[in-house]
Amino acid sequence: MMTVLAIKNARLFDGEQFHDDACVIVENGKVSAVSPARIPDGADIFDARGNVLxxxxxxxxxxxxxxxxxxxxxxxxxxxxxxxxxRQFGTTAMLPTLITDTREKMLAxxxxxxxxxxxxxxxxxxIHxxxxxxxxxxxxxxxANIIRPMEDDAIEVLSSLPNGRILVTMAPEKAKPGTIEKLCANGVLVCAGHTAGTYDDIQKAIGEGLRGFTHLFNAMSPLAHREPGVAGAAIADKNTWCGLIADGYHVHPAAMQVAVRAKQTGKIMxxxxxxxxxxxxxKRFVLGGEEIIAIDGRCALADGTLAGSDLDMISAVKNSVEMIGVDLGEALRMASLYPAAFLKLDDRKGKIMPGFDADMVLFDPQTFQVKHTWISGI
Structure with missing residues (x-):
């Protein structure tokens, strides 16, 4: 017997706009109706109590x-x-990410x-x-001891996940011409990252199908007025996506504001x-034999080198509103709809509309505290 879920009294953001006092009906893991005339008999009812869904x-x-x-x-x-x-911070879909490692670890x-x-x-x-x-x-x-040129069978390895998306971050200037094109033809999503490439290097990569840029501004050649570098190419291009670590440490709030204002709307995630x-x-762990400590949300080596982040997605949304100055709806799109489009999943994720996966987060818009999450309605 199929269970029907009804979430009532929500301030619904459906991926495009807000609706007050909304009701969402979920059946078989999908959204079946929004603000229906009546709740189906026998439905499990969840009271959102006016929080944002x-x-x-x-x-x-x-x-x-x-x-x-x-x-x-x-x-x-x-x-x-x-x-x-x-998940406790509102993430309902992800790409677990493997940092540079051995061939054996990649296959595993x-x-x-x-x-x-x-x-x-x-x-x-x-996977990323x-x-x-x-x-x-x-x-x-x-x-640096594990970073290496592409092996002869690298494209085969990078294309070997049969049931999900594969995202590969690479330095385009280190690859043979045509490599990105071959990866894209195999369904791989390719991003430029940890790259010292020039603006022209990136234009060639975009021509081969480069889909985006990993952690904009970080580990890439910067924007300068005579050599726009990777960062400049990323911001100027209308068709690629940029990942943004909105923790206030990886990118200064002013630089985040510049990027969001300059980049094509819908392309910063x-x-x-x-x-x-x-x-x-x-709040500490070891990577490559070195201890990394998270203090006040900042993960770093002893010498101060940033080493990933201690950021969660609801905090990234909050920071986008408070540091970048975007409205809440746009911050939520940056956290859901835009990455769904990047992953080519926006036909079923990134919106709360009939036919979409019932992946949802309920949070207090004043405190940004997550109250509940659902993945496929559960």
């Missing part, structure tokens, strides 16, 4: 959470724990994500391989670049 957040860059780093625990249980760490992570999706671990929609095909000049916290400390009591 929005499409669940979609995070395409999640290194860890709940005390787990994907690189250390590339398993279904590890992925389940990372997802649980982030891809296999773990494949199995997690097969087993129905809620919210896992693919951030490296190892990067530029050591812009390595950040990635291990919030990401956390989160480490194991999100959703965990312990």
């Amino acid at each position: 929005a499409p669940g957040f979609i995070d395409v860059q999640v290194n860890g959470g709940g005390g787990v780093l994907l690189n250390h625990t590339p398993s279904v249980d590890g992925i389940r724990q990372i997802m649980a760490g982030h 992570a891809i296999e773990a994500v494949k199995n997690a999706i097969d087993e129905g671990v809620p919210g896992i929609v693919g 391989l951030e490296g190892p095909y990067l530029n050591t000049e812009r390595k950040g916290v990635h291990d 919030l990401v956390t670049d989160a480490m194991p400390t999100v959703g965990a009591k312990t």
